[in-house]
Amino acid sequence: MNAGSGRQSFPGISSDRNRDMKKEKDKKKPWGGRFTGALSGTAERISASVHFDARLWRQDIRGSMAHAKMLARIGILSERELADILAGLADIGREIEQGAFRFSDSLEDVHMNIESALTERIGDAGRKLHTARSRNDQVALDMRLYIRDEAAGVRGLLAALVGTLTDLAEKNIDLIMPGYTHLQIAQPVRFSHHMLAYAWGLLRDMERLDAAVRACGQMPLGAGALAGLNYPVDREFVREELGFDGIVPNSMDAVSDRDFMLDFLHFASVCGVRLSRFCEELVLWSSAEFGFIRLGDSVTTGSSIMPQKRNPDIAELIRGKSGRLVGDLVALLTVLKGLPMTYNRDLQEDKERLFDAVDTIRLALSGMIEMLSTMELRGDAMKNAVYGNFSTATDIADYLARKGVPFRKSHEIVGRIVRSCEERGTDFFSLTAEDLREFSPDFGDDIAEMLDPERSVDRKASVGSTSRKEVLGQIERIRRILT
Ligand code: ARG
Numbered sequence: 001m002n003a004g005s006g007r008q009s010f011p012g013i014s015s016d017r018n019r020d021m022k023k024e025k026d027k028k029k030p031w032g033g034r035f036t037g038a039l040s041g042t043a044e045r046i047s048a049s050v051h052f053d054a055r056l057w058r059q060d061i062r063g064s065m066a067h068a069k070m071l072a073r074i075g076i077l078s079e080r081e082l083a084d085i086l087a088g089l090a091d092i093g094r095e096i097e098q099g100a101f102r103f104s105d106s107l108e109d110v111h112m113n114i115e116s117a118l119t120e121r122i123g124d125a126g127r128k129l130h131t132a133r134s135r136n137d138q139v140a141l142d143m144r145l146y147i148r149d150e151a152a153g154v155r156g157l158l159a160a161l162v163g164t165l166t167d168l169a170e171k172n173i174d175l176i177m178p179g180y181t182h183l184q185i186a187q188p189v190r191f192s193h194h195m196l197a198y199a200w201g202l203l204r205d206m207e208r209l210d211a212a213v214r215a216c217g218q219m220p221l222g223a224g225a226l227a228g229l230n231y232p233v234d235r236e237f238v239r240e241e242l243g244f245d246g247i248v249p250n251s252m253d254a255v256s257d258r259d260f261m262l263d264f265l266h267f268a269s270v271c272g273v274r275l276s277r278f279c280e281e282l283v284l285w286s287s288a289e290f291g292f293i294r295l296g297d298s299v300t301t302g303s304s305i306m307p308q309k310r311n312p313d314i315a316e317l318i319r320g321k322s323g324r325l326v327g328d329l330v331a332l333l334t335v336l337k338g339l340p341m342t343y344n345r346d347l348q349e350d351k352e353r354l355f356d357a358v359d360t361i362r363l364a365l366s367g368m369i370e371m372l373s374t375m376e377l378r379g380d381a382m383k384n385a386v387y388g389n390f391s392t393a394t395d396i397a398d399y400l401a402r403k404g405v406p407f408r409k410s411h412e413i414v415g416r417i418v419r420s421c422e423e424r425g426t427d428f429f430s431l432t433a434e435d436l437r438e439f440s441p442d443f444g445d446d447i448a449e450m451l452d453p454e455r456s457v458d459r460k461a462s463v464g465s466t467s468r469k470e471v472l473g474q475i476e477r478i479r480r481i482l483t
Contacts, residue, residue, distance in 0.1 A: 048105045059145035066241040081125035088122045134225035136255040136343040144216040157365035165199040177382035185389040188453035193466040205271040212263035219244035223254035226342040256342040265329040268357040272325035279319040291381040296374030328353040403442040
């Protein structure tokens with residue numbers, strides 16, 4: 001019943017929710033004292049989140065353990081009770097890990113499932129665990145812990161992708177290709193320069209991810225439901241225990257804030273959109289018209305009707321999945337918009353968006369690494385494209401400018417040369433210095449090398465350009481950042 005997007009399934013969550021609902025109707029809600037009637041089946045289905053938030057079990061148990069230790073420190077739990085709680089929670093964790101734990105929909109969420117299982121096992125000590133805590137600060141804690149945990153894996157994938165691009169750049173340092181603006185051939189560039197353009201963007205994504213993790217650095221537990229607690233809780237102890245940098249200073253902010261999630265979703269959207277643009281290029285490059293690359297068999301599919309087809313489905317799907325990431329961000333922004341202080345149940349809708357973004361960005365990054373590390377480069381096709389399409393026109397204009405012709409004039413002269421070549425259906429290479437002098441007397445015999453795209457890339461003299469020296473410099477810098 002992985003409703004929505006959760007890819008990870010949880011042991012013990014049945015695929016038949018309705019049947020579960022009936023069987024578990026009698027599971028007692030913790031607020032039972034206040035009510036005589038039960039929640040309707042529909043309401044229970046709207047309310048339940050355990051089928052997706054069970055994913056938070058590790059963080060929930062870790063948070064509860066820290067909370068219990070704190071309660072013992074301030075004398076609310078005896079040492080015996082603390083020991084029972086810690087052992088009980090560890091037990092539950094092991095069971096969940098092994099797939100032997102049964103989550104119940106009627107207990108709504110992961111928090112109540114774990115607490116109720118604990119009480120079933122250890123009795124009244126379990127009933128004391130929720131002293132000085134609300135699910136509002138509990139869930140705010142779990143989500144922060146979850147992002148911090150997941151970010152490490154995502155960061156590793158980002159680094160691996162940047163590493164893949166850097167390797168590709170190094171291995172193909174002298175491969176040239178057309179550089180485009182408006183998808184029209186503009187100037188010759190190194191293939192490696194093009195790859196590193198993405199690498200730098202991904203390194204910025206990594207900074208955005210790190211910023212999102214920093215936004216999870218303040219510990220919310222101790223806020224209670226919203227106003228703080230009637231107990232002298234030791235928030236500093238819990239902070240230290242869970243490795244946070246600080247404590248959320250305002251209890252109302254602690255339970256209502258989801259900025260840290262928006263930050264992660266923003267990271268994932270920006271990164272996803274970048275991968276989407278990259279995929280668009282892979283799709284174009286693998287077409288017959290470009291023919292710059294051949295994607296590996298492991299990331300292409302055939303057609304059920306057209307035997308000759310090799311479709312770049314994985315690139316297309318990563319491009320398509322970026323829509324989910326943008327959607328996840330917009331969905332949470334929309335949930336938050338209009339919510340008054342402090343906790344509102346709408347906030348439960350944050351989880352599937354975040355989980356989906358975590359799964360999607362991980363999958364997209366892994367797919368990119370696989371596509372890039374298995375693709376074949378078709379250097380000849382790149383070379384043909386760059387030689388046949390006047391890609392060195394700017395170099396020729398600059399040549400004349402260096403001879404003293406005002407740039408606007410040299411631009412015009414080269415424009416006329418291109419037009420005349422086009423009319424005759426040829427390219428620059430059909431022209432001798434003699435021919436060129438008909439357009440301008442300033443062309444010397446040294447013009448031949450200006451026509452050559454391979455020479456063009458190394459004529460670039462500016463910092464950050466596509467010259468061999470500059471690109472090698474980038475590779476070195478990126479490698480240093482990665483270590
Ligand atoms: N499952 C809830 C959520 O994700 C936990 C907090 C519930 N709090 C409450 N007051 N009903 O938001």
